[in-house]
Amino acid sequence: MEATLFYILAAVLLIGILLAITARQVVRSIVYLVTSFFALALMFYLLGAPLIAAFEVIIYAGAIMVLFLFVIMMLELESPEKLPHPHLKNWLPALLLAGAVVGSLVVLLCSRLQAVPPGFIEIPVRQFAFALFKQYGVAVEVVSMQLLFALVGALYLGRRR
Amino acid sequence: MSVPLSHVLIVASLMFAMGLGCVVAWRANVIMMLIGIEIMLNAVMLTFVGGSAHWGIADGQLFSLMLMALTSAEVSLALAMVVYLHRRKQTVDTDQFDSMKG
Numbered sequence: 001m002e003a004t005l006f007y008i009l010a011a012v013l014l015i016g017i018l019l020a021i022t023a024r025q026v027v028r029s030i031v032y033l034v035t036s037f038f039a040l041a042l043m044f045y046l047l048g049a050p051l052i053a054a055f056e057v058i059i060y061a062g063a064i065m066v067l068f069l070f071v072i073m074m075l076e077l078e079s080p081e082k083l084p085h086p087h088l089k090n091w092l093p094a095l096l097l098a099g100a101v102v103g104s105l106v107v108l109l110c111s112r113l114q115a116v117p118p119g120f121i122e123i124p125v126r127q128f129a130f131a132l133f134k135q136y137g138v139a140v141e142v143v144s145m146q147l148l149f150a151l152v153g154a155l156y157l158g159r160r161r
Numbered sequence: 162m163s164v165p166l167s168h169v170l171i172v173a174s175l176m177f178a179m180g181l182g183c184v185v186a187w188r189a190n191v192i193m194m195l196i197g198i199e200i201m202l203n204a205v206m207l208t209f210v211g212g213s214a215h216w217g218i219a220d221g222q223l224f225s226l227m228l229m230a231l232t233s234a235e236v237s238l239a240l241a242m243v244v245y246l247h248r249r250k251q252t253v254d255t256d257q258f259d260s261m262k263g
Contacts, residue, residue: 003164010172017176017200021183026192033196040203047169047214049222052206059229064199064236071240072192075247090189094182101178105171120164121217131219132226139223143230150234157241 006046012039030068037061048122169211177204191243191253195236202232 016036023029041056132140180200187193206225213221243253250257 006164006168010168013172014175014179017179021179021186021193021197021200026190026196029193029196033199037203040207043172043207044210047210049210049214049225052210052222052225055226055229056206059233060199060203064233067236067240068192068196071243075244075253091182091186094186097185098178098182101174101181105174109167109171120214123213123217123219123222128219128222132223136223139227143227146234147230150237154237154241157238157245 002046006043009039009043009046012036013043026072027069030065030072034061034065037065048120051125051128166211166215170208173204173207173211176207177201180204189254189256191246191255194255195239195243199232199236202228 013036016032016039020029020032020036023032037056037060041053041061044050044056045053177200180197180203183197183200184194187197206228209221209225209228211221213219213225246258247253
């Protein structure tokens with residue numbers, strides 16, 4: 001049952017991303033991406049990470065993608081038909097690179113067919129929080145400094161002169 | 162749940178390949194390039210969470226949390242830069258920004 005749900009969510013995720021990277025307008029691409037990030041959040045929940053699933057919905061779908069939407073609406077881009085759309089010439093190296101990644105994946109899977117035993121261990125939020133604030137306390141401080149620097153940098157870049 | 166780890170890794174690598182293709186193909190639009198970077202970072206997060214669930218250690222989830230903080234910092238700076246560039250040249254086409262004059 002859960003495995004079936006996982007595969008359905010994986011299909012939704014991959015189709016949503018495929019539609020997002022081939023969309024003609026940026027706003028549509030953002031909406032497709034929000035859909036696929038919701039599917040990704042459910043996959044995180046199935047993998048035993050409820051906190052990361054909640055953060056995925058709140059931070060990614062709720063904040064970062066809405067920030068993208070704000071900027072797109074604010075920029076008043078000219079009509080979307082006039083925006084340059086990649087030709088086949090531009091898609092060719094992209095397909096080549098993606099094909100290289102997928103091909104190496106196939107080679108890797110064919111060479112090592114012995115399967116790891118299935119089954120995932122759920123990690124409770126208590127263990128997560130313990131590791132976060134006891135073991136990686138310095139990293140939390142570093143991340144907070146990094147967010148402060150990003151805030152100052154964004155203010156500097158965005159000021160009117 | 163009884164999904165092997167390799168299937169999670171397959172999904173993550175397909176996602177990464179699509180994000181890479183997005184960055185390479187949409188060289189004419191800065192915002193689509195940023196979206197491609199987002200897709201790639203999410204693929205990495207899926208890999209981290211899958212490994213964390215497979216070995217039962219919380220470190221992978223921790224690193225995906227750090228990755229989320231890094232991504233929000235990166236996106237705020239990059240979008241501020243997009244607004245700045247658009248104010249200068251009224252376009253988001255990367256081919257227009259080919260000079261390094263201060």
